[in-house]
Amino acid sequence: MEKKILTVDDEKDWIQMLAIRLEHEGYKTEAAFDAMQAMMQGIRLKPDLMLLDIMMPAGGGLEALKNIRASDKTFSMPVIVLTAKGDVGTKIAAEKLGVSGYFVKPVDMAKLLEKIKEILIKE
Amino acid sequence: MTTKKKNIIPADPKTISFLQEYSDAIVETIQQPLIVLDPDLKVISASRSFYETFKVNPKETKGRFIYDLGNRQWDIPALRKLLEEILPKTSAFDNYEIEHDFESIGKRIMIMNARRLDSMQMILIAIDDITERRKAEEIKRTDRIRSDFISMVSHELRTPLSITKEGISLILDKVAGEINEEQKGILGTAKNNIDRLTGIIDELLDISKIEAGKVKLKKESVDMASLIRQAASSFELSLKEKDLELRVNIPEQQVDAYVDPDKISQCFTNLVGNALKFTDRGHIEVSLQEKEKEIECVVTDTGCGIAGEDLTRVFDKFQQFGRLSGAGEKGTGLGLSITKGIIELHGGRIRVESEPGRGTKFSFNLPKYTAEEIFREYLNNGMKEAMEGKACMALIVISISEFNGLKQKYSGEKLGAILRSMEELIKDSIRRDRDVVLKGSGGIAVILAGCGKEGALIAENRLKEALDKYLTNEGLSKEIKLRFGSAVYPDEAENDKELIKKAKEA
Numbered sequence: 001m002e003k004k005i006l007t008v009d010d011e012k013d014w015i016q017m018l019a020i021r022l023e024h025e026g027y028k029t030e031a032a033f034d035a036m037q038a039m040m041q042g043i044r045l046k047p048d049l050m051l052l053d054i055m056m057p058a059g060g061g062l063e064a065l066k067n068i069r070a071s072d073k074t075f076s077m078p079v080i081v082l083t084a085k086g087d088v089g090t091k092i093a094a095e096k097l098g099v100s101g102y103f104v105k106p107v108d109m110a111k112l113l114e115k116i117k118e119i120l121i122k123e
Numbered sequence: 124m125t126t127k128k129k130n131i132i133p134a135d136p137k138t139i140s141f142l143q144e145y146s147d148a149i150v151e152t153i154q155q156p157l158i159v160l161d162p163d164l165k166v167i168s169a170s171r172s173f174y175e176t177f178k179v180n181p182k183e184t185k186g187r188f189i190y191d192l193g194n195r196q197w198d199i200p201a202l203r204k205l206l207e208e209i210l211p212k213t214s215a216f217d218n219y220e221i222e223h224d225f226e227s228i229g230k231r232i233m234i235m236n237a238r239r240l241d242s243m244q245m246i247l248i249a250i251d252d253i254t255e256r257r258k259a260e261e262i263k264r265t266d267r268i269r270s271d272f273i274s275m276v277s278h279e280l281r282t283p284l285s286i287t288k289e290g291i292s293l294i295l296d297k298v299a300g301e302i303n304e305e306q307k308g309i310l311g312t313a314k315n316n317i318d319r320l321t322g323i324i325d326e327l328l329d330i331s332k333i334e335a336g337k338v339k340l341k342k343e344s345v346d347m348a349s350l351i352r353q354a355a356s357s358f359e360l361s362l363k364e365k366d367l368e369l370r371v372n373i374p375e376q377q378v379d380a381y382v383d384p385d386k387i388s389q390c391f392t393n394l395v396g397n398a399l400k401f402t403d404r405g406h407i408e409v410s411l412q413e414k415e416k417e418i419e420c421v422v423t424d425t426g427c428g429i430a431g432e433d434l435t436r437v438f439d440k441f442q443q444f445g446r447l448s449g450a451g452e453k454g455t456g457l458g459l460s461i462t463k464g465i466i467e468l469h470g471g472r473i474r475v476e477s478e479p480g481r482g483t484k485f486s487f488n489l490p491k492y493t494a495e496e497i498f499r500e501y502l503n504n505g506m507k508e509a510m511e512g513k514a515c516m517a518l519i520v521i522s523i524s525e526f527n528g529l530k531q532k533y534s535g536e537k538l539g540a541i542l543r544s545m546e547e548l549i550k551d552s553i554r555r556d557r558d559v560v561l562k563g564s565g566g567i568a569v570i571l572a573g574c575g576k577e578g579a580l581i582a583e584n585r586l587k588e589a590l591d592k593y594l595t596n597e598g599l600s601k602e603i604k605l606r607f608g609s610a611v612y613p614d615e616a617e618n619d620k621e622l623i624k625k626a627k628e629a
Contacts, residue, residue, distance in 0.1 A: 011282050017289040024298045055278065084281035086328070087274070088339065105285035106321055109292055 003120045004028045006047035008038040010056045035059035039067045042074045054083035065097045078119045156250040164189050178227045199223045214239040232257050266335050273331040288317045326457040333464035340383040347378040354391045372410035381492045386465045393458040394422040394485050402426030421486040428479040438463040501559045502619050505570050516612045517579035520626040522566035524604040552589050579609040
């Protein structure tokens with residue numbers, strides 16, 4: 001079955017690029033543009049994987065991740081962080097909340113696709 | 124003291140002389156610069172600290188007009204305002220800030236508290252020299268602004284960079300349709316330069332973090348030999364392309380160091396990358412040597428070399444040498460500054476020797492630590508983390524009973540091998556990445572982060588079982604007896620010494 005990936009980022013151009021790439025790889029994509037939407041879409045669409053930005057309006061990615069882990073509908077959803085924030089503190093905070101990968105922008109697309117494949121095969 | 128009614132001037136000469144003595148003693152002993160003027164603004168007395176701070180001669184002070192002090196250096200408009208406009212209207216004025224450039228001592232920022240004592244016919248001015256404090260505050264402020272700026276810029280640049288790079292990649296990967304070879308070439312160049320720009324941003328961020336003292340090393344016990352071998356192997360392809368020979372001169376056995384492996388690897392990559400950039404024929408040699416108190420790592424090349432006058436500036440920011448050839452990959456001129464910063468953060472040092480036309484040799488030395496020192500640092504880091512996270516931490520100590528007796532029975536080599544196998548076994552049964560297993564001379568310590576008494580006892584039992592099984596299998600269980608103990612921070616001990624003592628005794 002076609003796997004569904006929810007991409008979350010306030011940069012619409014980036015989401016567009018990601019969507020073209022992911023759909024070319026055979027995935028179905030959905031988009032959310034802030035932390036609140038990420039949470040709501042996460043529950044509504046039940047994606048197989050979420051690609052999450054950190055610096056976003058309406059609470060930021062870490063807050064969204066916290067909520068995702070707290071909700072019994074989404075707590076086990078695999079999440080990969082894609083962010084411009086490369087500092088160790090943010091990375092540790094994200095890892096504590098449970099993420100399957102952490103990529104700093106500009107993203108190494110080959111590595112990201114490999115990671116996505118690995119996670120979705122496991123699912 | 125401001126109202127006339129309260130001004131009772133004692134007529135008794137004895138009392139007057141007592142008061143005079145008393146006030147003189149205060150002025151003389153006070154640590155702060157203090158100056159006493161008469162109503163005509165002539166100096167009656169001044170504290171020792173005043174003379175010292177402002178470098179004025181006591182002989183040229185008393186009886187002088189305050190503005191005339193130090194060759195009229197004290198003729199300060201803001202001071203005139205305080206003495207001539209403010210004080211006549213109010214008898215007390217605090218926190219009056221004056222900034223003045225003194226001829227003898229340079230620019231000073233002072234805070235003055237002034238009192239007009241009409242009854243004593245005196246004006247008292249206490250001066251606080253806050254120049255250094257202000258400077259420190261200013262430095263802190265600019266550091267904060269700079270690091271905020273750099274991290275903001277880096278974030279703001281990364282996002283459009285990411286989008287542009289992916290856009291180009293999508294076309295290059297033919298996701299948006301076929302492209303011809305010429306188009307592929309052009310886009311390939313564009314993509315390489317986006318990667319270059321990314322590298323520049325990373326380096327700018329690195330150097331600004333180093334300069335702001337914000338780099339936190341994640342030190343651990345590392346085998347330098349394999350770290351360097353691994354880093355060197357990533358250059359194989361580029362060396363082959365330039366037809367250069369890579370000579371690796373690294374000991375076969377482990378060379379233990381206590382460093383941040385990512386950071387040291389970055390230094391090494393910088394040095395080899397640099398050598399590669401400036402060497403067109405010959406070889407690049409990488410060597411590692413364990414000395415008594417240090418570990419020395421050397422990268423030598425047979426490249427174009429650096430002229431003597433440039434050699435002293437090699438580690439400065441934005442310096443680029445050996446560019447005579449023109450073409451080739453250009454860097455930021457930050458790599459060597461970053462490398463130096465990282466090595467120095469590790470308590471090491473870096474040197475360069477070079478001869479134009481013959482080649483260059485970079486060497487860095489890292490200090491070696493004893494097992495005891497490393498253990499203490501791990502322990503203290505663990506305790507600090509536990510304290511910050513309001514969690515606990517457990518220490519398990521496994522010691523070999525009558526170790527000295529065993530030393531006579533077995534060779535050091537044999538005992539070492541037994542300890543190593545035990546260490547591996549413990550590592551296997553602990554499994555969590557955050558936990559630390561350290562081998563000492565007569566035993567092994569295990570630090571378990573976020574672990575309380577209950578967890579520590581479970582882990583202790585599991586280790587006991589595994590190690591007993593090992594000793595039995597090896598036929599050593601009669602000869603070697605192990606003692607187990609554990610203690611938990613902060614429940615059972617307040618500091619590292621207490622924790623170790625408790626764990627050894629338990």
